[in-house]
Amino acid sequence: SPAVSVPAKFAAGGVRVALIRQLSSGDYFEQWLAGAQAEAQALKITLEVSSGDGNNDKQALNLEQAVQQKADAIIVDHGFADTVQPAIKKAADAGVPLVAFDVDPGTPEAVALTQDDHQIAELALGALKADTGGTGDVLYVYVSGFAPLDRRNEVWTQFKKDNPGIKEVAQIGVVNNSTASAVADQAKAALQANPGVKAIFAPYDEFAKGAAIAVKELGLQDQIKIYGADISTADIGVMTEPNSPWVAxxxxxxxxxxxxxxxxAALLVAGEPVGPELKIPPALVTQKQLRDGGIANIEQLTGAVPELTTPDVARVPWAAQ
Ligand code: SR1
Incomplete structure (x- = not known):
């Protein structure tokens, strides 16, 4: 049973949390939202969701509106510092509790939630190095300005210095409402221009999916392997299909x-302590592991890799265990 009683405002179903998103399309963002909605329902929170759909000014306006509408807390999900930080500051000055996911809030008053992006890149590149022996032409997929991708890029930059046998022959990348197909088009052109590529570092699942489409369409599955980030049931399908180049x-x-x-956000509303930074550790998931384990969906994956579930991070003391 819960360690403390449910705060009255939660018990009455009177807590409103605004979720202010920069992006909403793609497997990663859909799964993230599903998790947020499930937790909100469990805690009797009304989650008011908006998305800028890639329009950063629209996201900043949505954030200002949430302050005007007196949300009990605000979660900012992605965004560019220069557009969201002024609105985050207004929210903090108005005393609204804030959680910033994958964006630098620019103020210590907001809880900064991230995945461990350096470790994400290190794990994927560790697999790339093991498979390539640390030599070979590599195609890199990256778009600057997104905090998680920028952190992964720091690791890639250092990795190239530490492994002089690795040559980045081209950098491609786009983030929009159809990222995978746009990256597929770019990757096809880059691979045709660079026939010696043996690995693609694509640290976002929409990037990896696009790269996989390109490799398959060019018939290069025996030559090129893809090292990505993120996972979904659809991604597991892509990784485990016969002759898939996406290996980790x-x-x-x-x-x-x-x-x-x-x-x-719930803890902040209740006045409970939350660390200034919450960093969620990743795990490496390989094609071999998925195939050998007969893992076909996210539920089976989290069963096989229980460290992907972190119930002790920001545990809510009044919630049922
Ligand atoms: C466009 S940024 C995409 C990344 O955001 C999250 O951190 C996911 O891991 C994804 O790779």
Whole structure:
């Protein structure tokens, strides 16, 4: 049974949390939202969701509206520092509790929630190094400005210095409402221009999916392997299909991270302590592990890799265990 009684405002179902998103399309963001919604329902929180759909000014406006509408707490999900930080500051000045996921809030008053992006890149690149022996032409997929991708890029930059046999022959990347197909088009062109590529570092699942489409369409599955980030049931399908080039991904459980964001917001509303930073560790998931384990979906994966579930992070003391 719960360690403390349910705060009255939660018991009455009177808590409103605004979730202010930069992006909403794609497996990662859909799973994250599903987790946030499930946790909100469990805690009797009304989650008011908006998305900028890639329009950063729209996201900032949504954030300002949430302050005006007196949300009990605000979760900012992704975004660019220059557009969201002024609105985050207004929210903090108004005393609204804040959780910032995958964006630098620019103020210590907001809880900064991240996945361990450095470890995500290190795990994926460790697999790439093991398979390539630390030499060979590599295609890199990256878009700057997204905090998690920028952190993964720091690791890639150091990795290239530490492994001079690795040559980045091209960098591609786009983030939009159809990232995978846009990256597939770019990857096809890059691979045709660089016929010696033997690995693709694509640390976002939409990037990895796009890269896999390109490799398959060019018939290069025997030559090129893909090292990605993130996971979904659809991604597991891509990784395990016959002759798939996507051999490893470093990932959290996205829905678990969405749950944590809502728990952290709930704790702030209740005046309970939450660390200034919450960093969720990833695990490396390989194609071999998925195939050998007969793992076909996220539920089976989290059963096989229980560390992807982190119930002690931002645990809510009044919630049923
Ligand atoms: C466009 S940023 C995409 C990344 O955000 C989250 O951190 C996911 O891990 C994804 O790779």
């Amino acid at each position: 991904t470093a990932t959290t459980d996205p829905s678990n991270v969405g749950r944590i964001a809502v728990r952290a």
